[in-house]
Amino acid sequence: MLREPGGTVGSALSTQDSALPSAQNGGMEGSHDTVRPETFVLHDGRAMLIRRVRVGDEAALIAFAERLSPRTIRLRFFTSVPRAKLATSPVTAFVRQLANVDFVEQAAYVAAFPGEDEIRAVGRYHRDSATSAEVAFLVEDDLQGMGLGTELLHHLAVHARTVGITTFRAYVLIENREMLDMLRASGYPMTAVIEGNVERVTLSIC
Numbered sequence: 001m002l003r004e005p006g007g008t009v010g011s012a013l014s015t016q017d018s019a020l021p022s023a024q025n026g027g028m029e030g031s032h033d034t035v036r037p038e039t040f041v042l043h044d045g046r047a048m049l050i051r052r053v054r055v056g057d058e059a060a061l062i063a064f065a066e067r068l069s070p071r072t073i074r075l076r077f078f079t080s081v082p083r084a085k086l087a088t089s090p091v092t093a094f095v096r097q098l099a100n101v102d103f104v105e106q107a108a109y110v111a112a113f114p115g116e117d118e119i120r121a122v123g124r125y126h127r128d129s130a131t132s133a134e135v136a137f138l139v140e141d142d143l144q145g146m147g148l149g150t151e152l153l154h155h156l157a158v159h160a161r162t163v164g165i166t167t168f169r170a171y172v173l174i175e176n177r178e179m180l181d182m183l184r185a186s187g188y189p190m191t192a193v194i195e196g197n198v199e200r201v202t203l204s205i206c
Contacts, residue, residue, distance in 0.1 A: 061095035123152030166206035
């Protein structure tokens with residue numbers, strides 16, 4: 001859904017994960033445990049777990065990317081990718097990188113249903129200066145509009161501030177109204193500049 005500038009999800013969730021903290025304020029920024037898995041309730045009432053990406057999540061992330069619709073892939077990567085070429089595309093390269101983040105220069109959080117191995121959404125930042133980073137999100141098609149994008153953004157923002165990042169940047173196709181609306185409604189001060197068919201968004205997260 002956002003442009004990649006230049007991943008992956010971990011092993012199966014343990015039975016203990018479902019007993020870990022929840023976002024009690026409905027995903028409001030500031031209510032998040034960004035180290036341990038945390039329960040998040042979707043708009044339709046289903047519970048999911050938000051957690052840090054883990055080493056070894058690569059296979060689950062690749063499988064996640066393979067389930068995405070052509071439209072979701074195009075809106076995220078600004079190009080269409082034939083299903084037959086997905087394995088060698090920037091999509092697969094992107095999700096593979098997510099399994100090896102250091103939570104300083106790059107960080108990633110994923111969403112999964114309790115007790116399931118499948119990754120359903122991922123959000124990541126990639127630092128591009130001392131105090132700023134570019135953010136990107138991918139959410140499985142049937143879970144879009146359920147609040148996951150906002151929840152992942154809040155997790156990233158809470159963590160990013162601990163490593164000195166105060167600004168997030170995003171590049172969004174103008175036609176991707178759902179993503180633009182999510183960013184505007186996130187609660188962070190936002191500015192935007194239109195560059196051709198792309199909107200360059202800046203969020204102040206400090």
